[in-house]
Amino acid sequence: MPPLLRVSDLSVRFHTRRGVVHAVERVSFDLDAGQTLGLVGESGCGKSVTCLSLLGLIPQPPGRIAQGEIRFGDLDLAHCPPAKLRAVRGRRIAMIFQDPMTSLNPYLKIGDQLAEPLRLHLGLGRREALAKAVEALDEVGIADAARRVHDYPHQFSGGMRQRVMIAMALATRPEILVADEPTTALDVTVQAQILDLMRRLQREYGTAVLFVTHDLGVVAEFCERVAVMYAGRVVETGPTATVFARPRHPYTAALRAALPGLEPGARLRAIPGEPPKLTEPPVGCAFAPRCPRAQPQCANPCELRNLAPDHATACLREFE
Numbered sequence: 001m002p003p004l005l006r007v008s009d010l011s012v013r014f015h016t017r018r019g020v021v022h023a024v025e026r027v028s029f030d031l032d033a034g035q036t037l038g039l040v041g042e043s044g045c046g047k048s049v050t051c052l053s054l055l056g057l058i059p060q061p062p063g064r065i066a067q068g069e070i071r072f073g074d075l076d077l078a079h080c081p082p083a084k085l086r087a088v089r090g091r092r093i094a095m096i097f098q099d100p101m102t103s104l105n106p107y108l109k110i111g112d113q114l115a116e117p118l119r120l121h122l123g124l125g126r127r128e129a130l131a132k133a134v135e136a137l138d139e140v141g142i143a144d145a146a147r148r149v150h151d152y153p154h155q156f157s158g159g160m161r162q163r164v165m166i167a168m169a170l171a172t173r174p175e176i177l178v179a180d181e182p183t184t185a186l187d188v189t190v191q192a193q194i195l196d197l198m199r200r201l202q203r204e205y206g207t208a209v210l211f212v213t214h215d216l217g218v219v220a221e222f223c224e225r226v227a228v229m230y231a232g233r234v235v236e237t238g239p240t241a242t243v244f245a246r247p248r249h250p251y252t253a254a255l256r257a258a259l260p261g262l263e264p265g266a267r268l269r270a271i272p273g274e275p276p277k278l279t280e281p282p283v284g285c286a287f288a289p290r291c292p293r294a295q296p297q298c299a300n301p302c303e304l305r306n307l308a309p310d311h312a313t314a315c316l317r318e319f320e
């Protein structure tokens with residue numbers, strides 16, 4: 001059986017006045033139905049751009065999908081006409097962001113915002129859609145939902161707004177939920193509640209989740225599989241337990257060492273040095289300048305290669 005979603009060799013570039021930004025470089029991963037895949041890495045490593053490309057939301061220009069394929073059923077989302085993408089987005093693949101206010105309209109009542117995708121994608125009438133909106137709010141734990149549908153976003157707290165976003169995203173029962181740092185802006189207690197909610201709904205509906213975070217603790221708790229990104233590339237991917245028990249890329253090891261207990265919410269300890277400029281990506285391993293194990297051969301191109309059928313690393317030294 002092919003996976004639900006297969007990203008192969010995806011490269012996304014931005015053509016800016018400062019040069020060409022190689023935001024995502026030859027990224028590949030699979031997502032199976034019902035699975036949770038964590039996408040981790042420091043800020044600026046290409047996580048959000050990867051997500052946006054799955055939804056056909058890369059601003060073009062300045063962005064461009066330079067190569068690769070995003071296979072979803074018989075569609076290639078990397079080369080899909082806008083009308084087909086609109087039919088997939090929000091219905092079969094939904095997304096939630098770090099800041100719900102970027103996707104909630106401050107001037108529209110919550111109920112109307114929830115009802116809209118239901119009317120658009122499921123063809124429900126006004127009343128029916130509103131009733132479903134109440135149900136959806138109730139399901140994500142918003143008390144007094146029948147009254148709260150008439151409130152505006154600013155009347156909800158940050159955690160509540162994120163619940164609303166989850167309700168909106170899941171209302172059409174998508175096959176894939178792309179969650180881009182959905183709990184980063186929330187305090188630790190609320191973060192734990194939102195994760196519990198996502199886990200419950202994910203199990204109940206069997207939604208596959210691409211969960212983006214810079215928090216390894218959250219990945220350890222929430223994701224069966226993980227893909228670690230560095231400077232636009234996936235440098236290691238595999239089952240979360242295996243990858244965290246024995247990282248096979250020095251960048252993963254450095255992230256892992258910074259979080260001995262893997263507790264959610266713990267901040268990553270800074271790794272000495274800076275990631276490379278994405279306008280001038282190196283030919284060889286991008287982590288080499290910061291890597292305690294770097295050798296001269298690390299200046300050669302290093303592709304992601306399998307160590308086991310479900311575990312891959314881009315570190316050449318693992319294959320010596």
Ligand SMILES: Nc1ncnc2c1ncn2[C@@H]1O[C@H](COP(=O)(O)OP(=O)(O)O)[C@@H](O)[C@H]1O
Pocket residue numbers: 014016021022023041042043044045046047048049050059062063278
């Ligand atoms: N619209 C854009 N124009 C130019 N560069 C962009 C644009 N969007 C993202 N980038 C660049 O792409 C790189 C990856 O960004 P992003 O995916 O947002 O990182 P992350 O989500 O991992 O923090 C960054 O260098 C960022 O500056």
Ligand SMILES: [Mg+2]
Pocket residue numbers: 047048049180
């Ligand atoms: Mg981001």
